Amino acid sequence: xxxxxxxxxxxxxxxxxxxxxxxxxxxxxxxxxxxxxxxxxxxxxxxxxxxxxxxxxxxxxxxxxxxxxxxxxxxxxxxxxxxxxxxxxxxxxxxxxxxxxxxxxxxxxxxxxxxxx
Amino acid sequence: xxxxxxxxxxxxxxxxxxxxxxxxxxxxxxxxxxxxxxxxxxxxxxxxxxxxxxxxxxxxxxxxxxxxxxxxxxxxxxxxxxxxxxxxxxxxxxxxxxxxxxxxxxxxxxxxxxxxxxxxxxxxxxxxxxxxxxxxxxxxxxxxxxxxxxxxxxxxxxxxxxxxxxxxxxxxxxxxxxxxxxxxxxxxxxxxxxxxxxxxxxxxxxx
Numbered sequence: 001x002x003x004x005x006x007x008x009x010x011x012x013x014x015x016x017x018x019x020x021x022x023x024x025x026x027x028x029x030x031x032x033x034x035x036x037x038x039x040x041x042x043x044x045x046x047x048x049x050x051x052x053x054x055x056x057x058x059x060x061x062x063x064x065x066x067x068x069x070x071x072x073x074x075x076x077x078x079x080x081x082x083x084x085x086x087x088x089x090x091x092x093x094x095x096x097x098x099x100x101x102x103x104x105x106x107x108x109x110x111x112x113x114x115x116x117x
Numbered sequence: 118x119x120x121x122x123x124x125x126x127x128x129x130x131x132x133x134x135x136x137x138x139x140x141x142x143x144x145x146x147x148x149x150x151x152x153x154x155x156x157x158x159x160x161x162x163x164x165x166x167x168x169x170x171x172x173x174x175x176x177x178x179x180x181x182x183x184x185x186x187x188x189x190x191x192x193x194x195x196x197x198x199x200x201x202x203x204x205x206x207x208x209x210x211x212x213x214x215x216x217x218x219x220x221x222x223x224x225x226x227x228x229x230x231x232x233x234x235x236x237x238x239x240x241x242x243x244x245x246x247x248x249x250x251x252x253x254x255x256x257x258x259x260x261x262x263x264x265x266x267x268x269x270x271x272x273x274x275x276x277x278x279x280x281x282x283x284x285x286x287x288x289x290x291x292x293x294x295x296x297x298x299x300x301x302x303x304x305x306x307x308x309x310x311x312x313x314x315x316x317x318x319x320x321x322x323x324x
Binding site for chain 1: 123126127130133134136137138140141144149150151153154155317
């Protein structure tokens with residue numbers, strides 16, 4: 001069973017993403033901020049992570065930066081309301097596997113998951 | 118009127134999405150990346166709101182564009198800069214060959230138009246998520262201190278409580294800082310809450 005992590009400070013967004021991916025039967029873990037996400041990513045082997053950017057404490061860009069510095073190759077799908085091209089480019093430069101605008105469409109999530117499988 | 122944590126969480130996410138759209142437009146207009154910070158959502162009375170904004174440094178020397186809206190909810194969205202930051206932004210947009218005697222007028226026109234574009238985008242996104250239509254006023258440009266900004270807003274004055282949401286941003290390279298602020302008249306929030314509850318029941322944003 002694939003193991004995934006959903007990182008978002010919004011409870012409703014974590015719940016919605018969990019609901020959208022429920023058909024894939026993943027083992028799903030959650031983190032509600034960047035530091036919790038980093039702790040979990042460092043101590044678990046996730047197949048992939050859904051990462052929000054705008055979060056208190058450590059934001060999503062900082063999570064990507066830290067993971068890159070640590071040569072952690074966990075595959076990250078960014079799901080963010082910050083839809084600027086410059087933001088998408090930064091995420092790609094920092095090694096994000098994919099970028100989805102918030103709110104993501106179910107078909108877009110499915111496409112990314114198929115690529116990740 | 119009380120919001121549950123879950124309902125406030127939904128409002129915050131809706132604002133996040135709207136501000137993301139607005140920042141994308143601001144990026145297109147300025148050609149520069151816009152760094153966004155986490156929004157803050159609270160229910161306050163006018164006195165608390167004034168203190169909150171003063172504590173955040175919004176006291177005097179402000180330039181503000183307001184877009185008043187009505188419909189299912191009544192309120193206003195605002196793009197606020199300090200006068201210094203507003204001038205910096207306008208100079209960056211209009212280059213240095215400006216006749217200083219016309220600067221105030223050019224600044225008012227430029228900020229009104231920027232505010233019109235980005236605030237319409239923010240509120241359009243918010244209305245779409247709520248599956249409703251909002252009616253907008255013509256953007257109102259006001260300069261002055263926080264009391265003057267708040268007293269110019271007919272949707273805030275004489276209200277008991279206000280749902281307040283603020284997102285700080287910074288336009289990179291131009292080093293311009295500003296804020297998106299949204300006020301919603303709490304008397305209209307039963308309809309907002311009803312809409313949010315339906316939204317949660319139906320599976321939220323993603324349907």
